Amino acid sequence: MQALRVERLSSDLSGVTLTDVPTPERRAGEVRVAVRAASLNYPDLLMTRGEYQFRPEVPFTSGLEFAGEVLEADPGSDFAPGDRVMGGNKTGAFAAQACVPAERLSPMPAGLDFPAAAAMGAAYSTAFTGLVELADLSEGQWVLVHGASGGVGLAACDLARALGARVIATTGSPDKAERIAALARPEAVIAAEGRFREQVADLTGGHLADIVFDPVGGDVFDESTRCVAFGGKLVVVGFTSGRIADISTNIPLIKGFSIVGLRAGEYARRFPEQGRAINRAIAKLAEAGAITPAIDRILPLSRWREGFDAMARRELVGKVVFQPG
Numbered sequence: 001m002q003a004l005r006v007e008r009l010s011s012d013l014s015g016v017t018l019t020d021v022p023t024p025e026r027r028a029g030e031v032r033v034a035v036r037a038a039s040l041n042y043p044d045l046l047m048t049r050g051e052y053q054f055r056p057e058v059p060f061t062s063g064l065e066f067a068g069e070v071l072e073a074d075p076g077s078d079f080a081p082g083d084r085v086m087g088g089n090k091t092g093a094f095a096a097q098a099c100v101p102a103e104r105l106s107p108m109p110a111g112l113d114f115p116a117a118a119a120m121g122a123a124y125s126t127a128f129t130g131l132v133e134l135a136d137l138s139e140g141q142w143v144l145v146h147g148a149s150g151g152v153g154l155a156a157c158d159l160a161r162a163l164g165a166r167v168i169a170t171t172g173s174p175d176k177a178e179r180i181a182a183l184a185r186p187e188a189v190i191a192a193e194g195r196f197r198e199q200v201a202d203l204t205g206g207h208l209a210d211i212v213f214d215p216v217g218g219d220v221f222d223e224s225t226r227c228v229a230f231g232g233k234l235v236v237v238g239f240t241s242g243r244i245a246d247i248s249t250n251i252p253l254i255k256g257f258s259i260v261g262l263r264a265g266e267y268a269r270r271f272p273e274q275g276r277a278i279n280r281a282i283a284k285l286a287e288a289g290a291i292t293p294a295i296d297r298i299l300p301l302s303r304w305r306e307g308f309d310a311m312a313r314r315e316l317v318g319k320v321v322f323q324p325g
């Protein structure tokens, strides 16, 4: 079968190649899935470089999430051939077939096609875990979402708005502002450059943000510490800026806010009941039409390089979805 293999770690994708590999063995407890669509996440890019916290041994098949149809499962398992499922297991999604533990899969929400389901999974569970589970989002709160053109950022805007929050989206790429506004429908899109606290203060009538959702880090994190309301939460999601910020602990003390570290995948692994509840809550919102994943482009897996390059060059507004040939 065709699979996108990371043969060696490289900074320029030169160690990545689309090639034929034997279909994976299915072990007891695993489900074999025919992958119909698989979406690209920032950690996939980082893993080709060996820069992600999870470092699989090379060679490995890239891709942390997919949607597809069950081909084979243990008798008596929750899944049967023909079921439409979504999920993933850190690697292995960018291939014609994947074998993953049954607990890493969930049924596809009714009404979603394969690309939408593949685009929804990790982005929305990350957004839900951060905003709802860890930051206790409630209706009417002000939420400041950074990196809003990204898969996770757009999901956070969409979810927060669907749950009744007032969303301010930020982007480091002002040319993307119109597309972010059309897709995420926040109250405002502002540039995350230099000092943006005054704009947040103006938009919120001096209240500032109850929740800051930050996949960017670096200077954006530093300025965010000036944008959190008293009693608010600053959720650390990632470091796409390339810099992990330092903070003096007197700042959250004086300003009375909390810094919350998010690891959505690990949260679901450690608390499987909550993980399943998160997936059900997201599916319910999707089935009601309250949330819709934003897809920048759908590509055949043979054009994988175009998708990875666009993410590395920061050209995307929404997700890249690959379809194996």
Ligand SMILES: NC(=O)c1ccc[n+]([C@@H]2O[C@H](COP(=O)([O-])OP(=O)(O)OC[C@H]3O[C@@H](n4cnc5c(N)ncnc54)[C@H](OP(=O)(O)O)[C@@H]3O)[C@@H](O)[C@H]2O)c1
Pocket (backbone or CB within 6 Å): 040, 041, 042, 043, 122, 126, 147, 148, 149, 150, 151, 152, 153, 170, 171, 172, 173, 176, 215, 216, 236, 237, 238, 239, 240, 241, 242, 262, 263, 264, 265, 311, 312, 314, 316, 318
């Ligand atoms: N904590 C968790 O559990 C968890 C789970 C999943 C993903 N993540 C993390 O969340 C982050 C976003 O992932 P994603 O899949 O949404 O990625 P993505 O689609 O590529 O989005 C990343 C966004 O970050 C912004 N950005 C700011 N500075 C950047 C830079 N120097 N280079 C590239 N992008 C930059 C860009 O938005 P603008 O151009 O609009 O500024 C970009 O669209 C990553 O750090 C990822 O590792 C964390």
